[in-house]
Amino acid sequence: MMRTRPLKVALLGCGVVGSEVARIMTTHADDLAARIGAPIELAGVAVRRPSKAREGIDPALITTDATALVKRGDIDVVIEVIGGIEPARALIMTAFEHGASVVSANKALLAEDGAALHAAAEQYGRDLYYEAAVAGAIPLVRPLRESLVGDKVNRVLGIVNGTTNFILDKMDTSGAGYSEALDEATALGYAEADPTADVEGFDAAAKAAILAGIAFHTRVRIGEVHREGITEVTAADIASARRMGCTVKLLAICERAADGRSVTARVHPAMIPLSHPLASVREAYNAVFVEADAAGQLMFYGPGAGGSPTASAVLGDLVAVCRNKLNEATGPGESAYTRLPVSPMGEVVTRYHISLDVADKPGVLAQVATVFAEQGVSIDTVRQQGRQDGGGEASLVVVTHRAPDAALSATVEALRKLDTVHGVASIMRVEGE
Amino acid sequence: MMRTRPLKVALLGCGVVGSEVARIMTTHADDLAARIGAPIELAGVAVRRPSKAREGIDPALITTDATALVKRGDIDVVIEVIGGIEPARALIMTAFEHGASVVSANKALLAEDGAALHAAAEQYGRDLYYEAAVAGAIPLVRPLRESLVGDKVNRVLGIVNGTTNFILDKMDTSGAGYSEALDEATALGYAEADPTADVEGFDAAAKAAILAGIAFHTRVRIGEVHREGITEVTAADIASARRMGCTVKLLAICERAADGRSVTARVHPAMIPLSHPLASVREAYNAVFVEADAAGQLMFYGPGAGGSPTASAVLGDLVAVCRNKLNEATGPGESAYTRLPVSPMGEVVTRYHISLDVADKPGVLAQVATVFAEQGVSIDTVRQQGRQDGGGEASLVVVTHRAPDAALSATVEALRKLDTVHGVASIMRVEGE
Numbered sequence: 001m002m003r004t005r006p007l008k009v010a011l012l013g014c015g016v017v018g019s020e021v022a023r024i025m026t027t028h029a030d031d032l033a034a035r036i037g038a039p040i041e042l043a044g045v046a047v048r049r050p051s052k053a054r055e056g057i058d059p060a061l062i063t064t065d066a067t068a069l070v071k072r073g074d075i076d077v078v079i080e081v082i083g084g085i086e087p088a089r090a091l092i093m094t095a096f097e098h099g100a101s102v103v104s105a106n107k108a109l110l111a112e113d114g115a116a117l118h119a120a121a122e123q124y125g126r127d128l129y130y131e132a133a134v135a136g137a138i139p140l141v142r143p144l145r146e147s148l149v150g151d152k153v154n155r156v157l158g159i160v161n162g163t164t165n166f167i168l169d170k171m172d173t174s175g176a177g178y179s180e181a182l183d184e185a186t187a188l189g190y191a192e193a194d195p196t197a198d199v200e201g202f203d204a205a206a207k208a209a210i211l212a213g214i215a216f217h218t219r220v221r222i223g224e225v226h227r228e229g230i231t232e233v234t235a236a237d238i239a240s241a242r243r244m245g246c247t248v249k250l251l252a253i254c255e256r257a258a259d260g261r262s263v264t265a266r267v268h269p270a271m272i273p274l275s276h277p278l279a280s281v282r283e284a285y286n287a288v289f290v291e292a293d294a295a296g297q298l299m300f301y302g303p304g305a306g307g308s309p310t311a312s313a314v315l316g317d318l319v320a321v322c323r324n325k326l327n328e329a330t331g332p333g334e335s336a337y338t339r340l341p342v343s344p345m346g347e348v349v350t351r352y353h354i355s356l357d358v359a360d361k362p363g364v365l366a367q368v369a370t371v372f373a374e375q376g377v378s379i380d381t382v383r384q385q386g387r388q389d390g391g392g393e394a395s396l397v398v399v400t401h402r403a404p405d406a407a408l409s410a411t412v413e414a415l416r417k418l419d420t421v422h423g424v425a426s427i428m429r430v431e432g433e
Numbered sequence: 434m435m436r437t438r439p440l441k442v443a444l445l446g447c448g449v450v451g452s453e454v455a456r457i458m459t460t461h462a463d464d465l466a467a468r469i470g471a472p473i474e475l476a477g478v479a480v481r482r483p484s485k486a487r488e489g490i491d492p493a494l495i496t497t498d499a500t501a502l503v504k505r506g507d508i509d510v511v512i513e514v515i516g517g518i519e520p521a522r523a524l525i526m527t528a529f530e531h532g533a534s535v536v537s538a539n540k541a542l543l544a545e546d547g548a549a550l551h552a553a554a555e556q557y558g559r560d561l562y563y564e565a566a567v568a569g570a571i572p573l574v575r576p577l578r579e580s581l582v583g584d585k586v587n588r589v590l591g592i593v594n595g596t597t598n599f600i601l602d603k604m605d606t607s608g609a610g611y612s613e614a615l616d617e618a619t620a621l622g623y624a625e626a627d628p629t630a631d632v633e634g635f636d637a638a639a640k641a642a643i644l645a646g647i648a649f650h651t652r653v654r655i656g657e658v659h660r661e662g663i664t665e666v667t668a669a670d671i672a673s674a675r676r677m678g679c680t681v682k683l684l685a686i687c688e689r690a691a692d693g694r695s696v697t698a699r700v701h702p703a704m705i706p707l708s709h710p711l712a713s714v715r716e717a718y719n720a721v722f723v724e725a726d727a728a729g730q731l732m733f734y735g736p737g738a739g740g741s742p743t744a745s746a747v748l749g750d751l752v753a754v755c756r757n758k759l760n761e762a763t764g765p766g767e768s769a770y771t772r773l774p775v776s777p778m779g780e781v782v783t784r785y786h787i788s789l790d791v792a793d794k795p796g797v798l799a800q801v802a803t804v805f806a807e808q809g810v811s812i813d814t815v816r817q818q819g820r821q822d823g824g825g826e827a828s829l830v831v832v833t834h835r836a837p838d839a840a841l842s843a844t845v846e847a848l849r850k851l852d853t854v855h856g857v858a859s860i861m862r863v864e865g866e
Contacts (some may be wrong), residue, residue, distance in 0.1 A: 034650070035770075131580060137727070137729065138731060139572065142576065146752075149748075150752045152461065277713075294453070295742050295745035296739075302729060309729055311727050312727035
C-alpha cells in the first residue's frame with residue numbers, strides 16, 4: 001500500500017557525494033518509492049556556493065541557510081554530507097530537535113562526539129544512521145549493528161583508507177618511495193591536495209573508533225585510538241617485508257582483550273603475510289575482516305570511497321530511515337552497555353619486525369639477544385647480513401614472538417643504548433598471522 | 434530502559450544448529466537482553482527424539498508436539514531450524530496465525546514457497562527473517578535487503594555451497610578425481626552420507642533463488658533456477674582450466690538482463706580466472722560478489738555452513754525480530770514489486786570452453802569453425818593438439834566469445850554431427866572476466 005504524501009528530505013552539502021545522492025534520488029525515484037512504501041521529495045539543498053551550476057537540481061531548492069532548512073519542521077530526513085565537526089554537529093542536533101531523523105557520512109564527527117549525537121537521537125525519538133561513514137558502500141555498520149548482534153565479536157582488522165592503500169600498493173608493486181607514490185596518488189585524484197588526514201591515519205582512526213564502538217558495544221573516541229600514519233614507511237621496509245613473504249598495509253585493528261575486560265583500537269602500518277586475504281587488496285579498495293565467536297572469520301570487500309559508492313550507502317540508510325518513519329518506529333540506536341575501557345597501546349599484544357644497523361663483529365648478536373631477554377620478549381627469527389659497503393657494519397633483522405607493545409617498545413629503547421647498535425633502521429609491527 | 438517481562442522464544446528443531454542456538458541463548462543471555470532491551474526466555478523446544486540427551490536444555494522444555502508449541506499463543510518468536518518443506522511450512526504458518534514472528538534457516542522452503550510465507554507474515558503483521566538460509570554467518574540477506582536497497586543490483590555471483598567447493602578445491606590442489614575428492618569430503622564431514630542436495634546443485638539453486646529475489650525485488654522460485662551439479666566435472670576439466678589460467682568453481686549466478694526487463698538465475702560449474710577473488714576461496718568457505726550501479730563490486734566472504742556460523746546468523750535475526758516486537762513494528766517484508774520474469778537458460782549470455790576429440794587430419798579446424806560461424810558464435814581461442822597415443826586423433830579446445838547459451842548449445846549439437854568430431858570430451862562455461 002503506497003502512501004501518497006511524500007517524505008521530505010533535506011540535503012546538507014552538495015559536493016561529490018551530495019550531488020550523486022540528489023541525482024539517484026531523482027533518476028530512481030520510482031524504485032525508491034516502491035522500496036520505501038511512499039514517495040520521497042527533495043525539499044531543500046544547503047550549499048556554501050549557491051552560484052555553482054548543479055545539474056538536475058531545481059535551483060529553487062538551493063539555499064545557503066542550512067539552519068533554516070533543518071528548522072523548517074516539515075523535514076522527515078536530513079542527509080548530512082558536509083563533513084567536519086561544525087557546523088555539521090549543530091545542524092544534526094537542530095534537525096533532531098525539529099522532527100527529522102538523520103543520515104550522515106561524517107566519520108570525523110561520529111568518532112569525536114558520537115555519544116552526544118546518539119543521545120540526542122534517542123531523546124527526540126529519531127534515527128541516526130551512518131553506514132557511509134565507514135568504508136563507503138561496503139556494508140559494515142549494519143552487519144555489525146544488526147547481523148552480528150547475536151554474536152560476540154572479538155576482532156575487527158581492516159584496510160579502511162583507500163588513499164594510503166593506493167600509495168602502499170604502488171610502493172609494493174613498483175618499488176617507488178613514499179613521496180613518489182604519493183605524487184602519483186595525487187595526480188590520479190586518490191589523494192587530496194592536503195593529504196594529512198589520510199596519510200597520517202586520522203581518517204582510518206575515526207573509522208576504527210566507530211567500528212570498535214559498534215563491535216564491542218561500548219564507546220571509543222578517536223582520541224583513544226593509537227595512530228601512526230604511513231609517512232615513515234620506506235621502500236626498504238617494503239623490500240624487507242617482501243623478503244619475509246609479507247606486504248605492508250595501513251591497518252585499523254580493534255580488539256577485545258583476552259580477559260574480555262577492555263578493548264583496544266589502533267591504526268598503524270603493519271606487515272601481513274602475502275597469503276592473508278588483506279594482502280591482495282589492491283589500489284584504493286577497502287576490506288575488513290571480522291572475527292566473532294560463532295560466526296568465525298568474515299571478510300567484507302569493496303570500494304571504500306568515491307561519490308557513487310558513498311551515495312549508495314547513504315541511500316540504503318535513507319530507505320531504512322524512511323521505512324522506520326512510516327512504521328512510526330526507530331531502528332537500533334547506540335548500544336554501549338558494556339562500557340569497556342579502552343586500554344593504551346602499551347597493552348596491545350603484537351609482534352615487531354626490527355631492522356638494526358650493528359657493528360660487524362663477533363658477540364653483537366649475543367648482546368642484542370640479551371636485551372630482548374631482559375625485556376621478556378622472545379625472538380622468532382634473526383637474519384644477519386654483512387653490508388655491501390664493507391664499512392664494518394652489518395644489518396640485523398629481528399622478528400619477535402607476540403609480546404605487549406610496551407615491552408617491545410622498551411626493548412627498542414634499550415637496543416638504541418647499545419654501543420654496537422649504530423641505528424634502528426626500521427620498526428614495524430607484524431599482523432594477520 | 435530494560436523491560437522485565439521476557440520475550441518467549443520457541444525453537445523448532447534441536448540438531449547441530451538448534452542446539453548451538455539454545456546454548457548461546459543460555460550462555461549469552463545477559464548480552465542478548467542488553468542488546469534487545471528485554472530478556473528472552475526459551476519457552477519450548479520441539480524435537481523428534483525426546484529421549485536424546487540435550488546438554489544445557491531443561492528437559493521440561495522438550496516436546497514432540499511442535500504444533501501445540503507454536504499454537505500456545507504466548508510465543509513471541511519461533512525459530513525454525515527443522516529444514517525441508519513440511520512440516521516446517523505448516524508450523525511457520527501456524528506460528529504467524531498465533532502471534533509469533535519467525536526466524537528461519539530453511540533455504541529449501543523459502544526457495545519453494547517464499548511468496549506464500551511472506552504473504553502470511555504480512556497478513557498477520559509478523560516478521561519473517563532468514564539470514565541463516567543463505568551462506569551461514571555471512572551477512573548477505575540483510576545487506577541486500579537493507580544496505581543496498583537504495584542502489585540497483587545488476588549481478589550476484591558466488592560460491593554458496595561449501596561441500597562442492599571443498600570437493601572442487603581438493604580436485605584442483607591434489608589432481609584427484611571427483612569420486613576420490615567426494616570420499617575425502619565425506620570422511621571429513623563436509624559431505625553428507627547422501628550428498629545429492631549438495632553435489633547436484635539443489636542447495637545452491639535454492640540460495641540462488643532467494644538471492645535473485647531479494648537482489649532484483651522480484652520472485653524467483655527454485656524451479657526457475659537452471660541447475661547443473663559437479664558430478665560430471667573431471668580431473669581433465671580441472672587440468673584444462675589450469676592450462677587456461679583458470680580454476681573450476683560451482684557458481685550461483687543471478688543477473689539482470691542488459692535491457693533490464695528480465696532476470697536469470699543459474700547454478701553450474703564454471704571456469705574462472707585464477708586472478709578472480711572467487712578463485713582463491715578454499716575448502717568449504719563461501720564468498721559472494723555483488724555488483725551494483727552505485728556501489729560497484731562488493732564481496733562477502735566467510736564460513737557458509739556449520740552449526741556455530743548458522744547459529745550466529747539465527748541469533749542476529751532473533752535480536753532484530755525481538756527489537757521489532759518491542760517497537761511494535763515489523764522490519765522490511767518481501768519486496769517483489771518489479772515482477773520481472775525469469776528468462777530461461779538459453780537467453781543467458783555466457784562463454785563456453787569446449788574440448789573435442791577430432792580426427793587428426795587437415796581441414797578439421799575449418800569444418801569446426803564453420804559450425805561455430807553458422808550458429809553466430811564467435812571463437813576467442815583454439816588450441817589443437819595431437820594425441821600421445823598416435824591413434825589418428827587430435828584434441829581441439831575451443832573457447833568462445835560471449836553468446837546466448839542457446840546458440841552455444843546448438844553449436845555443440847551441430848559439432849556432434851560432424852564425422853570428423855569423434856566426441857565432445859567436455860563443455861564448461863567460463864565466467865568472472
